[in-house]
Amino acid sequence: MPCLKINVQHEYTSYLYGALPLCVALAHEDTLPWYLERYVQLHSEYSPGSGEQPHLDFADSFGYPEVLECRTLDWAAVAEAGPSVIDLIRDRISAGHHCTVFVDDDHLREREFVRLHEYLVFGYDDRSREVDVVGFGGRPRVFSALRISYDDFARAFRRARSAADEGRSEVRNPVQLLRPRPDSHSFSPDRLARALKEYVSGIPGETHGTDTWWSAPAEPVPDAADLETNAGVKTYDHLVLHLAQVKDGTAGLDYRRFHLLSEHKGMILRRIAQLADSCALHEPLAGTLDAYRELDRQVREFRLRLLFLPPEKTGHEAARGLEFLARVRETETRLLEQVVRIVGVV
Structure with missing residues (x-):
């Protein structure tokens, strides 16, 4: 067995x-x-001419060949x-x-x-x-x-x-x-803090290719001419675009984007806690950590509302969601800027 x-x-x-x-x-x-140290950076893509909705994922989704x-x-x-x-x-x-x-x-x-x-x-x-x-x-x-x-x-x-x-x-x-792989790894607070800084700045991190995936095409497929790519907090722009189309009735709600958004907040929360432990910054980070924990709770609650959303309430919830995403983006940016400042990354 x-x-x-x-x-x-x-x-x-x-x-x-x-x-x-x-x-x-x-x-x-x-x-x-x-x-x-990873699973901080988000990456989104949208091609208006494709007829498909924006795609949101972690930049590290295909980074596992490193380990x-x-x-x-x-x-x-x-x-x-x-x-x-x-x-x-x-x-x-x-x-x-x-x-x-x-x-x-x-x-x-x-x-x-x-x-x-x-x-x-x-x-x-x-x-x-x-x-x-x-x-x-x-x-x-x-x-x-x-x-x-x-x-x-x-x-x-x-x-x-x-x-x-x-x-x-x-x-x-x-x-x-x-x-x-038979390799050992050590945690670097500086590397994690830099990743948080890149996320807040919307600076694209290393986005691994999909050549390790099973449906990788035999020949490289060129990007669509109208392809838009965003990174970090700028990915909220594509979530807002999707919800706006749902609100207007021109697109159906794709729950997966918001499931991943909630998973991202949970991962960031764990990493802030890791920084507090590894850098002996429990006291300086305590307030920020509590505030981010509340943000995580609110995003999870939003995700669950979308998961169990009756079809007749989709438009109303999408309108509420647009306001909610604006508040989340503003709050998350402010909190993570505090984290980066406290850790002192260059």
Whole structure:
């Protein structure tokens, strides 16, 4: 019953492509200092001509190769490993690799549609014929550790392969192998404070490419001519744009943006507390920390209102949200400027 270490972290679950690797990275204490210096900077993109809504994410979502060895396998490589994807999983987990695998999630949910989603496989049991995975499961769907039978998982993978063969999916590399790098890390308050300063200033930090992801195109795709990119507090501009369109009825509410906004505030709160501990600044940071804790509470409350929002109240809540985001942006900027000033980063 081989089973690798994981940490089913709940600090970042908005997008599985970034959430699942963190479950591997944060299972090892040596990686925590690396993590606490990052996941500060936000990045948003919007192409008015695309017809799509602005996309918001952490600049570090694809930064995990710094702490994890990563390798992707295409459909042919998986097929060469054996008649079933379970053969590959058993072999790679026994060799110490976590396996992120794209399967037809709707099959696992007993739905007729085909939708490819990732699961992180970290163990298998030949006696019960089940794989141990991390992903969204149950009702309501919760990010957690799950067990899925060999037969169901293999069938869901075959359905995903059929969708790719028929051009109904852009996934080219359905399996990613992850293994922690044998490196140690030390926490640097200065690096974290500089990251906070860049966030407040809206200065783009290092935004890692998506070439480690499974649907990376064979050839680089040029950016849209009208692509707008923002960083740090300037990403609020794209959230405001989205809510304004929701208020006007020209766009449907995309909850994921605000789920990630709330996760970001929780991560910043943890990092301010880390600065207070590591720099012996409990007293100077106490008031700022309390104020940011209240900000975090308010954003979480806003997120939950959007999550359970009745359709008939969408326009009204979007109008309230526009005022709320303006207050959050102003308050967060002021509080983080205080943090940077107290830590004394250049």
